[in-house]
Amino acid sequence: MAKESLDPFVEYVKSLKTHLPIKPHKVCFVLGNESCDLDSTISSLSLAYFLNKTNTNQNLVLPLLNVLENEFPLRTENIYVLNKCDIKENYLIYKDTINLNELKQDKELEIILVDHHVLSKHFEFLKNNVKRIFDHRPLDPKANWDKDIIDMRTVGSCTTLIANEILKNDISALSPTVAKCLYETIIFDTIGLKEDAGKVKQLDLEISHKLESHLKIKSNPAKLFDELWSAHIDISKLSPKQLLAKDLKILNNVLIPGLPMLVKKYLNQTEVLKHIRDFCDERQCDHIILMGLDAQGTEVKRDIAFYSICQTSKLLSDIIKILKDYKDLEMKEECCDVDDIRYFRHNLKISRKQIMPKIQEVLEKLN
Structure with missing residues (x-):
């Protein structure tokens, strides 16, 4: 045959x-x-x-x-x-x-x-x-x-x-x-x-x-x-640090990982802040913006969190300000149990692709 x-x-x-x-x-x-x-x-x-x-x-x-x-x-x-x-x-x-x-x-x-x-x-x-x-x-x-x-x-x-x-x-x-x-x-x-x-x-x-x-x-x-989403969120073999590298974009000195879960859920993992710091150190970047997505079921949910190695980072404050002023994003701050991380919910229709140009605006002003 x-x-x-x-x-x-x-x-x-x-x-x-x-x-x-x-x-x-x-x-x-x-x-x-x-x-x-x-x-x-x-x-x-x-x-x-x-x-x-x-x-x-x-x-x-x-x-x-x-x-x-x-x-x-x-x-x-x-x-x-x-x-x-x-x-x-x-x-x-x-x-x-x-x-x-x-x-x-x-x-x-x-x-x-x-x-x-x-x-x-x-x-x-x-x-x-x-x-x-x-x-x-x-x-x-x-x-x-x-x-x-x-x-x-x-x-x-x-x-x-x-x-x-x-x-x-x-x-x-x-x-x-x-x-x-x-x-x-x-x-x-x-x-x-x-x-x-x-x-x-x-x-x-x-x-x-x-x-x-x-x-x-x-x-x-x-x-x-x-x-396909089930395959995307199959993270059984991935460490918290590997999750940050799974869908990573970088703008200048800012890491922007997309997570296959809500950021709030990711932040519940053991020693999560250590993993985030190590991830930043390995890539020699001082700032990280975590963007989460949960597309399971009938309701899509998104959230976002900000962290800087420099706890009083003006850059991160400026980024948060411009995103708060971005009315379509409807960013609302909520309490976060992890020290030094600022956490927000936002409009589910605004994705990382639309948020990144706003971040770029802040970075360009520094150059």
Whole structure:
């Protein structure tokens, strides 16, 4: 009996490391953001696959995950979605397994950014190599990109933009597995297409319906979201410190971890302040803003807490003030049992993506 052939997307991902070290003179990397969440991961993999399959000049296109290899398993929902597709984490290329600085000197290097449009300090040297950008967060006023290279729209998931790019240009390149990964990520990012959660937009709905039709499925978005959220909050093997690294974003000297639970619940763990301090020390950062999300059941809840190594930090006070003045956030302070931490509830429809530009405003005033 003939062996069943693999889905071409899975074949492509399984072959990624066969291209290392890089041999072609010209190579393009699709780079997600440093939180390396499900959206960034699937956006990078699916767009790189699509471009590699459809480019006419035979240039090599590879996805690059913007995280250390040993930290990727902390993204439990990423592992869950990829393992369902028979994709193992050791197939992938991580930022500490390749030296882009060296490649920039030796090769004709192109970069495509997905799920972000501001390069982290680690990759600032690549600015002149960026040729395209797909992102769904508010435009940073300091981002000085040519408008012709940016596809930036307010949608719930960057994978919506990637799926739209594929559907618009060559639907034959949409393999069943890449379509499934894109679809599941849209469902996860929009909290099951739930409008009252404040994340889903019209294009998310349109693209998710097109993917359902392409896959010939009648999906239950709420049920699928619950399945993916269960994988996301499966923290049974993670320490309190690892939880902080699971979905981490960094602005200057401020750590902004997204937690798969409410901050209030996280703060109930034993010696939690020691874990927070150690986490800050390891990354040589003085300030941390914890953002929690509980999407179980019918009601979505969010909260936020602030801590500084310097207990009388003016920076943190300024950040709290600007967020209190952000009326849509509706931030309300509550008592906290952990010393030196200020804790707030806020409007469930305002996510970290919308809060970060406000924090950036404060940081820019200091420069």
